[in-house]
Amino acid sequence: METLRSIFDFSDFPRLDMAVFAMFCLFLFVFPLLPHTSFSMATMIQFLMFSLYGMGWNTIGGYGGQVDLGKAQYAGIGAYTTAVMLIRWNIPFWISAPTGMIFAIIWSFAIGYPLFRMRGHYFAIATIATSLVLLDIFEIWPLVGGAQGLELPLMKMPNFLYLQFRNDAYYYYVLLFLFFIGFFYINWFRKSRLGFQLRAIKDNEEVAQSLGINAHWCKIKAYAIATSFVAVVGSFHACYNFNIEPEDIMSLDLSILIAMMAMVGGAGSLWGPIIGAAVLVPLKNYLGSWLGGKAGLAGLDLVIYALIIMAIAAFEPKGIWGIVEKARRRKRT
Amino acid sequence: MTPLLEVRGLTKDFGGLRANNNISFSVQKGELLGLIGPNGAGKSTLFNCIAGVYQATDGKVFFDGRDITNLKPYEVSRLGVARTFQIFVASGDLSVLENIMVGSFLRTHSRGVARKRANEILEFMELKEHSEQWVSELPVAAQKRVAMATALATQPKILLLDEVAAGLNPTEIDQMMGLIRRIHYDMGVTVMLIEHVMELVMNLSHRVIVLDSGNIIAEGKPEEIKKNPEVIKAYLGERYVSQQQKGN
Numbered sequence: 001m002e003t004l005r006s007i008f009d010f011s012d013f014p015r016l017d018m019a020v021f022a023m024f025c026l027f028l029f030v031f032p033l034l035p036h037t038s039f040s041m042a043t044m045i046q047f048l049m050f051s052l053y054g055m056g057w058n059t060i061g062g063y064g065g066q067v068d069l070g071k072a073q074y075a076g077i078g079a080y081t082t083a084v085m086l087i088r089w090n091i092p093f094w095i096s097a098p099t100g101m102i103f104a105i106i107w108s109f110a111i112g113y114p115l116f117r118m119r120g121h122y123f124a125i126a127t128i129a130t131s132l133v134l135l136d137i138f139e140i141w142p143l144v145g146g147a148q149g150l151e152l153p154l155m156k157m158p159n160f161l162y163l164q165f166r167n168d169a170y171y172y173y174v175l176l177f178l179f180f181i182g183f184f185y186i187n188w189f190r191k192s193r194l195g196f197q198l199r200a201i202k203d204n205e206e207v208a209q210s211l212g213i214n215a216h217w218c219k220i221k222a223y224a225i226a227t228s229f230v231a232v233v234g235s236f237h238a239c240y241n242f243n244i245e246p247e248d249i250m251s252l253d254l255s256i257l258i259a260m261m262a263m264v265g266g267a268g269s270l271w272g273p274i275i276g277a278a279v280l281v282p283l284k285n286y287l288g289s290w291l292g293g294k295a296g297l298a299g300l301d302l303v304i305y306a307l308i309i310m311a312i313a314a315f316e317p318k319g320i321w322g323i324v325e326k327a328r329r330r331k332r333t
Numbered sequence: 334m335t336p337l338l339e340v341r342g343l344t345k346d347f348g349g350l351r352a353n354n355n356i357s358f359s360v361q362k363g364e365l366l367g368l369i370g371p372n373g374a375g376k377s378t379l380f381n382c383i384a385g386v387y388q389a390t391d392g393k394v395f396f397d398g399r400d401i402t403n404l405k406p407y408e409v410s411r412l413g414v415a416r417t418f419q420i421f422v423a424s425g426d427l428s429v430l431e432n433i434m435v436g437s438f439l440r441t442h443s444r445g446v447a448r449k450r451a452n453e454i455l456e457f458m459e460l461k462e463h464s465e466q467w468v469s470e471l472p473v474a475a476q477k478r479v480a481m482a483t484a485l486a487t488q489p490k491i492l493l494l495d496e497v498a499a500g501l502n503p504t505e506i507d508q509m510m511g512l513i514r515r516i517h518y519d520m521g522v523t524v525m526l527i528e529h530v531m532e533l534v535m536n537l538s539h540r541v542i543v544l545d546s547g548n549i550i551a552e553g554k555p556e557e558i559k560k561n562p563e564v565i566k567a568y569l570g571e572r573y574v575s576q577q578q579k580g581n
Contacts, residue, residue: 002443002444002445006444191444192444193438193441193442193444193447196424196427196431196434196435196438197435197438199423199424199426199427199435200423200424200435202424202426203422203423203424203425203426204422204423204424206386206406206418207418207422207423208423208435209386209405209406209407209410210384210386210406210407210410210415210416210418210484211407211410211415211423211435211436211439211483211484211487212407212410212411212439212487213407213435213439214405214407215407268426
């Protein structure tokens with residue numbers, strides 16, 4: 001009962017925030033009904049995927065303050081579990097996705113246990129390393145198709161269980177469903193015991209330990225939660241793209257993008273990853289396609305990307321949401 | 334009666350430097366013990382060894398009849414030893430109430446229970462008006478009270494206070510003294526405090542231990558300590574001695 005209330009409790013945010021968010025939700029629900037291009041639909045699906053990736057990252061990276069740059073390995077585990085199970089044994093998405101999640105969590109414990117003995121930059125570098133090692137293994141592993149990756153079989157008829165649709169709107173709604181599960185989970189998480197303990201760990205581990213918090217174990221738990229989010233989206237990615245390659249789903253690029261969603265939007269806040277994804281994903285897609293068409297300007301979008309990150313790092317480490325909160329506080333006092 | 338906390342022959346070396354040398358003392362349940370000594374005497378090191386932050390080089394620490402030597406800090410805390418730090422906020426992302434909840438979450442998984450306990454302690458520590466504020470917005474005295482409240486929220490049997498009166502004005506020191514007394518009497522928590530503010534230590538403590546260069550040089554009632562020539566030489570006399578010797 002208390003948990004249920006906490007999931008839907010947003011009372012610590014001003015009414016204005018909730019009004020804006022409600023409008024935004026309304027837009028999300030009706031978007032496929034509005035006139036749109038297939039490109040804008042793809043962008044919206046990517047927005048939802050990266051929001052979820054970011055929400056996951058935010059648990060360990062934002063609330064826990066452990067900068068993790070190796071999340072792509074878990075997206076890969078999710079995607080490959082779904083693909084291999086479908087190709088070999090014809091197992092539907094709704095079974096393979098939770099299975100992938102469990103594999104990813106087991107892997108995250110194996111990785112997290114030694115890695116969380118390290119702190120700060122060392123931890124970040126180590127996460128990159130483990131992700132790249134797994135990438136290399138997948139590139140030469142025959143079961144998962146090696147470097148060529150896997151192609152998912154196209155079924156004759158659309159099938160909800162296998163997440164095979166002809167119309168992207170169906171993918172969109174499935175993802176929207178996952179988005180809201182993730183969103184409400186995070187809303188509960190941030191007020192939970194673990195959420196509080198993580199914030200204490202982030203600010204001062206010594207103090208946290210003195211309050212009876214086993215920092216090492218808390219980090220491992222949060223890391224597993226982050227992993228679950230990423231693995232499920234990875235599974236979805238496999239079904240949506242029909243084609244997965246290690247170089248794509250397990251790349252360092254993806255790891256960094258995942259971390260950036262929350263960092264640019266506002267690490268350690270409920271809205272951060274959503275804001276980050278809403279800004280960065282359209283920017284990436286539209287700017288990329290617009291500049292890519294112009295001779296000599298291809299790649300400029302990456303420069304602009306980099307500039308945004310530098311600006312955030314230099315002026316407001318708490319991201320876009322940090323700017324909003326600061327403006328509010330100034331008004332109040 | 335077994336003492337609540339017992340330190341037996343505790344020694345702590347940092348490389349070649351001996352910060353604590355063969356220290357033995359005990360704290361009875363319900364006692365209010367002061368720990369004083371000049372800067373660098375090894376007071377904080379002793380706290381850190383008890384709390385499990387540092388590994389003792391030699392010797393043992395017993396709490397409630399249990400050997401807690403070299404347990405991890407969170408394990409010591411779970412057994413009922415809480416401590417404050419000189420600079421102490423659980424998290425800058427959380428409000429005052431939520432910071433205290435981090436402490437009360439040690440004994441419960443329920444958010445409602447944690448909140449209720451935190452609110453009780455908030456009131457007890459005269460922080461009610463600051464409940465929703467950020468800790469960084471508060472004056473130093475209130476920040477220290479938040480630190481103590483957070484430690485108290487873990488429901489300790491013994492509370493180790495590290496210089497909670499440092500940087501406070503006389504009025505605030507009075508308030509702090511009242512609070513420590515109430516923590517001790519009303520909550521029934523055994524208190525051990527490191528302090529430089531003599532007024533506070535001498536008024537509150539049942540018994541005072543004096544450390545100098547890692548050794549216990551005196552132990553006794555506050556009145557005795559004030560008169561002890563060793564202590565005056567090492568500690569209280571420091572100022573006068575150094576003034577006289579400025580020439581050399």
